[in-house]
Amino acid sequence: MKKLVVAGLLVLLAACAGVPVSTDYSQDFDFSNVSSYAWLLPAKHSNPEVDNDLVRARVVDAVDAQFTAKGLSQVSDASKASVLVSYQLGQEDKIAIDNFGSWYTHFGYYPCYRCGYRPGYGYFGHSHFYDDDIWVRNYKESTLMIDVIDPKSKKLLWRGMTKRIIPSLKTPEERRLYVLETVSAILAEFPPGSAVAH
Template sequence: MKKIVMAVVLALLTACAGVPVSTDYSQEFDFSGVSTYAWLLPAKHADPEIDNDLVRQRVVDAVDAQFTAKGLKQVADVSQASVLVSYQLGQEDKIAIDNFGSWYTHYGYYPCYHCGYRPGFGYFGRSHFYDDDIWVRNYKESTLMIDVIDPASKKLLWRGMTKRVIPSLKTPEERRLYVLETVSAILAKFPPGSAVAR
């Protein structure tokens, strides 16, 4: 059982290594004294596709798991908390335009493995295809920000953020693992100095 748990942890850490994370924090605050936290849940996003009860629970569970692993204890009483934690979600439609050049710039490898079946590659009356190969892709990019806040002043002390292309997620378990991977990558850098900046 221990080997299985270690394998899962290693797989998660490997996946997290590819998630781009940026952080910012107060250099005046002593993060070494942080031992407890309480939730300051944000208002739900206007778009229920982005933030709903299921998404919210996955984010909360993932943050709780990471903070527990770091030795932080969750408290219900805000007055007993060293810090407050909150999050923000966003989603944006994106368009990517890829120009792969003419046939001789990528002949023999992806994405031209199918070129023989396209106009201009010998099957449609021409022997060569000199036009640019332009692909247009629509995709969604998600943003997750995790904020650590001072309980007294309500000022932001630390923020971790990542933007990721949303993959095809078909099951609740795939969605849970996606959120867990994202949150784990962000909180790997909390407190400041706990991870080597990439």
């Protein structure tokens, strides 16, 4: 069982390495003294598809797990916490346009053998060999920001963020693992300077 857990963690770490993360933080704050945290949960997103009770529970559980692994203790009294933690979720519809060039461009000549056909595509007519192939794809991009906040001044101390194309997630377990992977990648950068170079 222990070997399975270790193998699972190695797979998760490998996946996290491919998640693009950007961070920003206060250079005046001593992050080495952070030992505890309390939640400052944001208002729910206006779009329930983006943020609902199930999503919120997955994000909170993933953050708790990562902070616990880093040795931070969660406290219920925000005034006794070293820092506060919050998050923001976003989702945006995107369009990608890919231009693959024409049949002529790819091969450098006009293929007259069975000119009306393209292998695997069927009949398009002669003129199509000179047309560009433009594919339009619609997809959704998710944004997750995790904020670490000063409990006294309520000023932002650290922010980690990633934007990812949302894959097809069919089961609750797939959604949980997607959130865990995303949160793990972001918090690998906390505190500043803690990320292990790959």
